[in-house]
Amino acid sequence: MAAATASYTFEHQHVIDSSHLSAADIWAVMENARTFAEILKRPIKKVPTLRGKVVVTMFYENSTRTRTSFELAAKYLSADTLNFSVSTSALKKGETLLDTVDTLMAMGADALIVRHASSGICHQLARLVGKRMSILNAGDGHHDHPSQGLLDLFTMLQAVPDLRGKKIVIAGDITHSRVARANLHILNAIGLDVHVVAPPTLLPVGISHMGCTVHDRIESALEEADIVMALRLQLERQQSGLLASLGEYAHCYGITRERLKQYCKPGVVVMHPGPMNRGVEITSDVADDPTLSLITRQVQSGVAIRMALLYLLLGKTPQPDAQVA
Numbered sequence: 001m002a003a004a005t006a007s008y009t010f011e012h013q014h015v016i017d018s019s020h021l022s023a024a025d026i027w028a029v030m031e032n033a034r035t036f037a038e039i040l041k042r043p044i045k046k047v048p049t050l051r052g053k054v055v056v057t058m059f060y061e062n063s064t065r066t067r068t069s070f071e072l073a074a075k076y077l078s079a080d081t082l083n084f085s086v087s088t089s090a091l092k093k094g095e096t097l098l099d100t101v102d103t104l105m106a107m108g109a110d111a112l113i114v115r116h117a118s119s120g121i122c123h124q125l126a127r128l129v130g131k132r133m134s135i136l137n138a139g140d141g142h143h144d145h146p147s148q149g150l151l152d153l154f155t156m157l158q159a160v161p162d163l164r165g166k167k168i169v170i171a172g173d174i175t176h177s178r179v180a181r182a183n184l185h186i187l188n189a190i191g192l193d194v195h196v197v198a199p200p201t202l203l204p205v206g207i208s209h210m211g212c213t214v215h216d217r218i219e220s221a222l223e224e225a226d227i228v229m230a231l232r233l234q235l236e237r238q239q240s241g242l243l244a245s246l247g248e249y250a251h252c253y254g255i256t257r258e259r260l261k262q263y264c265k266p267g268v269v270v271m272h273p274g275p276m277n278r279g280v281e282i283t284s285d286v287a288d289d290p291t292l293s294l295i296t297r298q299v300q301s302g303v304a305i306r307m308a309l310l311y312l313l314l315g316k317t318p319q320p321d322a323q324v325a
């Protein structure tokens with residue numbers, strides 16, 4: 001785990017694919033997020049860094065954490081923000097997504113934060129906009145969710161500053177989870193020991209080539225674990241027949257206090273990207289226990305990480321002169 005060097009430059013125009021982030025990129029995001037997390041502790045959280053920039057959020061799927069934290073991040077950086085309303089836009093009259101993005105770009109948007117059910121849609125948008133705007137992937141289908149993977153790493157580092165040799169377990173619906181993919185790419189890029197566990201029906205083909213140890217029994221996965229991340233069962237993306245019942249999933253794979261105590265290392269910490277199916281992938285007494293759970297800290301990290309990403313993408317270009325003639 002090597003930190004970014006002083007000569008490092010973040011060269012990306014877009015943040016779409018976690019697998020495109022190098023270890024140096026990831027450490028640069030972490031270092032910048034650390035600075036922004038300090039700023040967020042101040043009574044006045046706003047800095048003028050992105051004054052004059054326009055940041056648009058466009059969410060085709062529901063979101064609480066990602067949309068609001070991107071919006072807050074942009075506001076704290078003094079950018080102008082716009083929540084594009086998919087349901088009341090001309091998209092409903094048949095306008096294409098690409099024409100819609102062209103329109104937003106013509107109005108001067110500098111960054112577009114997109115959540116969409118289609119895996120790979122952000123790549124298409126990036127090809128359209130080129131260097132005229134930055135596209136940030138806020139979750140596309142089950143492909144990727146880079147800012148979530150980065151905020152998860154940031155949260156882990158706050159709880160366990162030296163992650164070398166630590167066993168990190170991702171438990172749940174790996175097949176349909178963009179969060180799992182983001183975490184696998186990011187944690188692998190910096191050389192960490194990642195394990196995944198799920199019922200065989202929720203483990204994707206090729207998972208054994210994704211740089212992790214694969215388990216189909218929760219007991220072996222949790223053995224000596226330092227960090228356990230429970231994932232939401234993506235019921236809206238699953239075809240039927242993958243699980244006998246939610247109750248059986250909870251019984252065989254749910255993260256419970258008893259399992260953590262029996263198998264994991266003392267001091268184990270638990271994460272969940274949210275939203276949670278309480279009592280299914282994680283019990284409430286684990287999720288709500290501040291001595292075990294990093295879930296609230298994940299939400300807090302989201303703002304600092306998204307400030308860091310917006311700063312790295314938009315903060316390089318010269319700001320307009322603030323002086324009025």
Ligand code: CP
Pocket residue numbers: 062063064065066067139148273274275
């Ligand atoms: N973790 C996550 O993406 O949450 P939201 O769906 O609330 O944005």
